[in-house]
Amino acid sequence: MGSVITAEGLTKAFGATVALRDLTLEVQPGEVFGYLGPNGAGKTTTLRLIMGLIRPTTGSVSVLGMDAWRDAVPIHARVGYVPGELVLYDRLTGYDHVDYLAALRGGTRPARVDQLAEQLDLDLRRPARELSRGNRQKVALVLALMTEPELLVLDEPTGGLDPMVQRTVQGLILDHAAGGGAVLLSSHVLGEVQRVASRIGVLRAGRLVAVERLDDLRAKSLHHVEVQFAEAVPAGILDPVPDLRDVTVDGSSLRCSAPQSSLDAVLKVVSAHPVVDFACAEAELEETFLAYYGAGETDAA
C-alpha cells in the first residue's frame, strides 16, 4: 500500500502571510508522525489542508490516494480528526454527537464507543455545555477514534488532559498504529509526542526544517559533562573534540554538553590530566531537541 498522506509543494498563503511554504511530506501506514513547531509555525494550517477544510494556494496533498480538497467528503469517512479548536453543540450530549457523526461516517460499533468512553473516563450522557475543557477534548477523541479510521489527524490532542489521561491517549495512538493505521500528531513540545512517534518533522515559520527518526534523535542525545581537575588545564583542551556545546574551561573546572558520539573523545582528553571529580548525565530528549532545532536557530521566512 502507498503513503497515507502525500504532500507535494504544499503552500498556503492568507493574504500576505505565507502560513505554509512548499511542504513535501509522506506519512506511511502504521506510522506515527510527530509534527512539531512553535505556535504560529503553520501546523494547524497543514492539518486543515490535509482535511480539505482549506484549499492550497499551490501544490497538492493527497490522503488515502485521493485529493484532499476535491475528495474531502469520502476522505472524511475514513479519517479521524481532532481539531485544535473543537466545536461542540452545547445542548447535545456526547452520545448525540456520536450518533450525528456516526450517521455521516457510515456507522460505528456502540461497543467501541463505550469502550473508548470507559478508557478515557468520560460520561457521554452529559450535555456538552456541562463539560470541562478536558472532557470536551475526550469527546473529540472518542469521535475521532470510534469509526476505527485508517488515518488519525490530531491537532495537539492532549491539551487540557491530565497526565494519566495523556498516557491513555498515547496508548490509543499506539494501538491504532499497531493495527496498521497512520497518525499525524501535531504538538509544540517533543515531550507530548516522543513516546509514540517514530518520526518527527520540525516546522518553523511555515517551513519544514527537519525530518528525523526519533531513534536518530536519541542517538544524538546530549550529555552534560562536569570535571574537576587537580590543577588548571589549558583553556583549549576540548578544541579537538567535535560537536560540543556550551564548553566552559575555567582553571581546573570544565563543563560541556556532548552528544553521545563525542563522549569517548571527551573522556580521552580529560583522562590525560589528574581528575578529582567527574559527572556525566544524559539530558532530557526535549533539551537535545531544542539544542538542534530550538528557537536559537532562525530561519528567513
Ligand SMILES: Nc1ncnc2c1ncn2[C@@H]1O[C@H](COP(=O)(O)OP(=O)(O)OP(=O)(O)O)[C@@H](O)[C@H]1O
Ligand atoms: N485564516 C487565517 N487567516 C489569516 N492568517 C492565518 C489564518 N490561519 C492561520 N493564519 C496565520 O498563519 C500562520 C500559521 O498559523 P497556524 O495556526 O497554522 O500555526 P500553528 O503552528 O498551528 O500554531 P498554533 O499552535 O498556535 O495553532 C500564523 O501566522 C497565523 O496567524
